[in-house]
Amino acid sequence: MSIAKFKLALLQIAVGASKTENLLRASRFIKEAADKGAHLVTLPECFNSPYGTGYFAEYAEQLETGESCLALSAAAKENKIYLVGGSIPEKKDGKLYNTSTVWGPDGGLLAVHRKVHLFDIDIPGKIKFQESEILSPGNEFTSFQMGDVCKVGIGICYDMRFAELAQIYARNGCKLLLYPGAFNMTTGPAHWELLQRGRALDNQVYVATASPARSESSSYVAWGHSSVVSPWGEVIATTDEKESIVYADIDLDHLQQIRSQIPVTHQRRSDMYEVIQKKN
């Protein structure tokens, strides 16, 4: 891994009803991405279980002992990569969380992100989706360091809509923000790319999203279109709705150039406004 550049891979995999199958598929895709030179590999939201509040209790597992975490740790170690484990339903102290785990090249657990913003919506006669009936929110910012190369901030899906979270990550030195997510067929075309480009441009960071591949037959139809956006706000790698791997070079020299060309970071008027971090 050179000092200023590394290869990111986003695994847009199809997710089915069998957890064992989902894990095998994830391991196969991880190996393929590592063989193609990826240093950091990201799985989609809910890669081990179908997406939907009805599935969470059945598929949930404990982090230390669950089969998904064992598989992720082994895959990171075998392939000597950093691995962001999309998200899985986690069982902890009698509660369920939507949780993303991060693994280092030695197979060790580097970070755990529990989805901070739960998605609750109720439009009478149209759609009702209440994550908070089932899940508990996380209360922490989550980032990890890839050696000396890059600090990475993590959010899950709906977390991407909250600009403050991204601003705080950027201020804390994150140069890449990763959002495993599953937008649907309405919010996907309308907001998925726009949000990524907004978060990237505002903060002059790389932003990447990893969605499951679309399955028309599942109860939740995901938009797909996993992508990577540069600090210039440009989509530098993307895909359609089908199963695929998206690769991009994360170039921190390029990021630095953009920051010197348009120095918003130093020209903020913190005497007039401020975003405040209230927790660690």
Ligand SMILES: *[C@@H]1O[C@H](CO)[C@@H](O)[C@H](O)[C@H]1NC(C)=O
């Ligand atoms: C996490 O939340 C998202 C909604 O934003 C949902 O689609 C997904 O199924 C949840 N995943 C888990 C593992 O709980």
Ligand SMILES: *[C@@H]1O[C@H](CO)[C@@H](O)[C@H](O)[C@H]1NC(C)=O
């Ligand atoms: C997708 O989610 C949005 C926001 O919750 C909702 O308004 C819309 O009806 C959903 N679309 C589909 C196709 O499920």
